[in-house]
Amino acid sequence: MTTTADKAPLLEVRDLKVDFRLDDSSVLHALKGVSFDVPAHGTVALVGESGSGKSVTALAVLGLLPKSNATVRDGSRINYRGRDMLSLSRREITTLRGAEISMVFQEPMSSLNPVFTVGYQLGEVLKKHLGLRDKPARKRAVELLNEVGIPDPQTRIDAYPHQLSGGQQQRVMIAMAIACEPRLLIADEPTTALDVTVQRQVLALIAELQRRRRMAMLFITHDLGLVADIADTVVVMRDGEIREQGAVRDIFSQPRDAYTRALLACRPPANKRPLRLPVVEDFLDDKQGNVQSPERSRGLRGDEGIVLKVGHLAKHFYFREGLFGKREFTAVRDASFQLAKGKTLGVVGESGSGKTTLALMIMRLTPASGGEVLFHGADLLKFSAAQAMPYKRRMQIVFQNPYASLNPRFTAGQTLMEPMRIHVLGANEEERISMALEMLAKVGLPESAFFKYPHEFSGGQRQRIAIARCLTMKPDVLICDEAVSALDLSVQAQLLNLLQDLQDEYQMSYVFISHDLAVVRYMSDQVMVMKDGEIVEMADADEIYARPQHAYTRQLLDATRGIERQ
Amino acid sequence: MLAWHRLCRDRVGLVSLAVVTGYALVVIMAVCGWIAQDWSREVGVNYAPPVFVGVDSSPLEKPSASVPEVTALPDDTGIADPLADVIAEIKKGMPLAQAKEARVQTLPLGGDKWGRDVLKKTIKGTETSLIVGLLSALLAVAIGTLLGAQAGYYGGRVDDFLNWFYSIFTSIPYLLLVLAIAAVLNQKGTLTVILILGLTGWTGIFRLVRAEYLKHRTREYVLAADAIGASNTQRMFMHIFPNVSHVVLVQLSLHVVLFIKSEVILSFLGFGVGVDTVSWGSMLSEAQSELILGKWWQLVSATVAMAVLVTAFSLFADALRDALDPRLK
Numbered sequence: 001m002t003t004t005a006d007k008a009p010l011l012e013v014r015d016l017k018v019d020f021r022l023d024d025s026s027v028l029h030a031l032k033g034v035s036f037d038v039p040a041h042g043t044v045a046l047v048g049e050s051g052s053g054k055s056v057t058a059l060a061v062l063g064l065l066p067k068s069n070a071t072v073r074d075g076s077r078i079n080y081r082g083r084d085m086l087s088l089s090r091r092e093i094t095t096l097r098g099a100e101i102s103m104v105f106q107e108p109m110s111s112l113n114p115v116f117t118v119g120y121q122l123g124e125v126l127k128k129h130l131g132l133r134d135k136p137a138r139k140r141a142v143e144l145l146n147e148v149g150i151p152d153p154q155t156r157i158d159a160y161p162h163q164l165s166g167g168q169q170q171r172v173m174i175a176m177a178i179a180c181e182p183r184l185l186i187a188d189e190p191t192t193a194l195d196v197t198v199q200r201q202v203l204a205l206i207a208e209l210q211r212r213r214r215m216a217m218l219f220i221t222h223d224l225g226l227v228a229d230i231a232d233t234v235v236v237m238r239d240g241e242i243r244e245q246g247a248v249r250d251i252f253s254q255p256r257d258a259y260t261r262a263l264l265a266c267r268p269p270a271n272k273r274p275l276r277l278p279v280v281e282d283f284l285d286d287k288q289g290n291v292q293s294p295e296r297s298r299g300l301r302g303d304e305g306i307v308l309k310v311g312h313l314a315k316h317f318y319f320r321e322g323l324f325g326k327r328e329f330t331a332v333r334d335a336s337f338q339l340a341k342g343k344t345l346g347v348v349g350e351s352g353s354g355k356t357t358l359a360l361m362i363m364r365l366t367p368a369s370g371g372e373v374l375f376h377g378a379d380l381l382k383f384s385a386a387q388a389m390p391y392k393r394r395m396q397i398v399f400q401n402p403y404a405s406l407n408p409r410f411t412a413g414q415t416l417m418e419p420m421r422i423h424v425l426g427a428n429e430e431e432r433i434s435m436a437l438e439m440l441a442k443v444g445l446p447e448s449a450f451f452k453y454p455h456e457f458s459g460g461q462r463q464r465i466a467i468a469r470c471l472t473m474k475p476d477v478l479i480c481d482e483a484v485s486a487l488d489l490s491v492q493a494q495l496l497n498l499l500q501d502l503q504d505e506y507q508m509s510y511v512f513i514s515h516d517l518a519v520v521r522y523m524s525d526q527v528m529v530m531k532d533g534e535i536v537e538m539a540d541a542d543e544i545y546a547r548p549q550h551a552y553t554r555q556l557l558d559a560t561r562g563i564e565r566q
Numbered sequence: 567m568l569a570w571h572r573l574c575r576d577r578v579g580l581v582s583l584a585v586v587t588g589y590a591l592v593v594i595m596a597v598c599g600w601i602a603q604d605w606s607r608e609v610g611v612n613y614a615p616p617v618f619v620g621v622d623s624s625p626l627e628k629p630s631a632s633v634p635e636v637t638a639l640p641d642d643t644g645i646a647d648p649l650a651d652v653i654a655e656i657k658k659g660m661p662l663a664q665a666k667e668a669r670v671q672t673l674p675l676g677g678d679k680w681g682r683d684v685l686k687k688t689i690k691g692t693e694t695s696l697i698v699g700l701l702s703a704l705l706a707v708a709i710g711t712l713l714g715a716q717a718g719y720y721g722g723r724v725d726d727f728l729n730w731f732y733s734i735f736t737s738i739p740y741l742l743l744v745l746a747i748a749a750v751l752n753q754k755g756t757l758t759v760i761l762i763l764g765l766t767g768w769t770g771i772f773r774l775v776r777a778e779y780l781k782h783r784t785r786e787y788v789l790a791a792d793a794i795g796a797s798n799t800q801r802m803f804m805h806i807f808p809n810v811s812h813v814v815l816v817q818l819s820l821h822v823v824l825f826i827k828s829e830v831i832l833s834f835l836g837f838g839v840g841v842d843t844v845s846w847g848s849m850l851s852e853a854q855s856e857l858i859l860g861k862w863w864q865l866v867s868a869t870v871a872m873a874v875l876v877t878a879f880s881l882f883a884d885a886l887r888d889a890l891d892p893r894l895k
Binding site (some may be wrong): 063360363365383389390395397398399401404405406407408409419422423466469473 | 659707785786787789790791792793794796800805809
């Protein structure tokens with residue numbers, strides 16, 4: 001946040017148009033004339049959902065667009081310190097990329113080479129671009145690691161990427177990016193892959209480095225909530241166009257564009273719980289988004305029937321160590337809880353806390369090491385596979401990644417028909433087809449979807465198909481394992497509304513697993529907080545958010561509130 | 567249906583499909599006996615050259631023309647052949663005697679040592695080679711896929727056992743294994759060749775399919791199939807198999823090619839098809855001695871037929887894989 005009176009902007013993007021050739025006949029206009037400036041010491045946030053063209057913009061600036069099918073149309077200009085980036089030679093761009101412009105990517109795990117130590121990789125950058133020798137490079141690398149907040153950098157410099165946590169890996173990536181003192185740092189979703197608590201720390205680090213080193217920064221994110229603390233200017237993009245740009249304060253206090261307003265409203269609010277979340281469509285077409293729906297009250301009354309009762313569920317893994325030894329790792333320890341009919345139990349925790357393992361054990365998808373899962377009083381874990389068959393239908397799960405959980409070789413129709421055939425639901429094929437079509441309509445998909453393959457759908461539509469697949473079996477319990485986490489905010493709101501409608505209609509009980517506390521608060525009657533395989537706290541949703549008992553819960557809540565302070 | 571549309575868009579795929587279909591038609595007609603039924607008839611003169619080369623006038627042709635002189639030789643020595651009358655009698659009764667007179671000087675693609683039509687031999691050879699190649703590759707792929715799927719999907723003890731079996735199988739020298747199986751089957755013929763190739767050739771496919779199944783069994787869509795109650799077999803073959811079928815298809819095409827070539831080697835070693843059948847392998851081993859005499863046409867016919875089929879088959883398999891993969895545009 002600089003107040004420097006900037007003379008000329010560091011980076012000027014004017015009327016940038018990029019086309020992607022999809023096949024012989026069709027062309028995707030990824031960018032349709034994008035113009036914005038990045039001032040010399042300021043931070044500009046590019047905000048948009050998937051397909052908005054924000055990453056394409058960054059790649060175009062760096063000259064990293066795939067040559068084979070991407071074309072920058074005539075009339076586009078990218079000026080960096082007065083030089084036209086689009087007419088530079090390959091070599092000049094490479095030099096610029098290392099020394100003056102650098103980039104932090106989303107996935108630290110796949111951006112670092114797993115077979116070299118972080119010190120080696122950091123040193124390589126220093127040697128290549130600054131021409132340092134071995135010794136000074138190592139010394140500088142230690143300083144950089146120290147600067148990005150890696151504890152004990154003297155020993156950590158010889159660590160391999162897998163020996164560091166996700167947050168630390170991202171810090172190393174940031175150290176590499178700032179190693180050559182760049183004037184412009186491009187950060188493409190640098191915190192999206194990280195846990196909330198870590199996310200906040202990394203964000204603070206980036207903001208501080210930007211201030212201290214007086215860099216310019218182009219910060220790319222899908223989450224408008226993130227940019228409030230970090231950016232000076234916000235550029236909101238959608239479908240390759242800029243919808244609105246302006247100072248960060250104006251964007252948040254008086255957004256002019258309907259889409260910006262929609263983005264701000266789609267996120268489940270922290271203080272109230274409307275019956276229905278507003279979606280983008282409510283705002284576009286001049287509807288102004290005036291959907292004041294009544295609030296829903298959450299929590300248990302105490303007299304609900306219990307559908308699912310989990311007792312002392314545990315999961316241990318063993319690693320072989322040496323010839324005879326083995327090391328035990330506990331993924332879930334002594335988990336006990338109850339699920340009431342027609343209610344939602346939210347499960348919150350960071351990655352590695354055992355949420356997914358818990359879900360898989362309840363579903364019998366991974367064997368439990370001990371404990372019991374009582375479904376209407378019958379212990380599912382004691383059954384053989386054949387005995388469990390009639391119960392399988394009544395508990396279903398929606399997975400996180402809609403790109404992986406649908407068989408790519410099955411049409412949506414086949415996907416929906418299969419469970420009905422297995423469980424012999426419906427008298428004959430015609431009846432099953434009509435049931436499948438009914439389910440498609442229920443999740444808001446047209447009949448034509450029946451004959452399409454997963455790759456023809458967007459992420460949100462695929463998740464709808466996954467939900468429809470569960471619905472065909474009319475389950476009593478639906479486990480949503482991060483079911484909306486991989487989706488854009490606007491799509492997320494639609495799916496949360498859908499899930500809520502379905503619960504109201506079928507009286508299903510949900511186990512709603514998520515790392516996103518706002519979403520869990522919106523959806524859940526009860527909330528369970530997990531950490532390192534243990535349930536640390538469990539209470540009614542409003543209770544836990546208002547009066548968190550456990551230190552870890554407070555830490556989680558603080559992290560979320562810090563990010564959403566607007 | 568969608569796959570067919572995609573295949574139609576692929577020009578190379580369509581051309582190779584046409585070529586493969588052409589071969590298939592020829593083979594079907596040969597099997598039904600409509601063409602090349604009489605491949606073993608000696609219709610031309612020895613080493614009759616192809617039509618487009620024209621009648622050979624090199625001195626090598628002369629000896630066959632002067633055969634009558636040779637038969638006249640014994641008279642000079644004054645010894646009469648005691649069986650001459652009997653042989654003459656027999657010869658009169660044979661239709662071949664007339665055919666011999668009618669032997670043509672040139673044939674469409676030339677003739678072999680005995681004057682058999684190389685074109686018909688090639689067609690008949692195509693039948694044998696293609697059937698051997700296809701069936702043995704199918705057998706090998708079936709064994710490799712079945713075992714690989716079990717090993718990769720179940721893991722644990724099943725995987726250990728099958729890997730142990732695989733290791734033992736691959737530790738035996740290839741030719742020794744071939745000889746052992748040939749000795750057990752103890753008869754020559756097309757079926758034997760198919761069994762030998764199929765039973766020894768599955769190992770590579772096993773490893774590849776196993777690796778694919780290892781990768782896929784933990785994927786979310788397989789978990790989702792488990793959640794809706796799909797059985798192990800359903801998950802293995804209805805869910806995972808279509809997703810690894812591209813590997814299997816490519817292996818199939820590679821092995822068809824490999825086994826067509828292996829059949830040549832086996833024929834050369836004496837474990838190939840019987841003397842009463844012709845294959846590209848037996849044609850090529852005949853061609854060895856012919857080439858010294860400058861009679862190149864049998865070699866060229868068999869080689870070209872094989873090269874075109876092999877190339878078309880590989881290209882077609884590639885196109886098929888692309889067309890079947892819904893993720894590729």
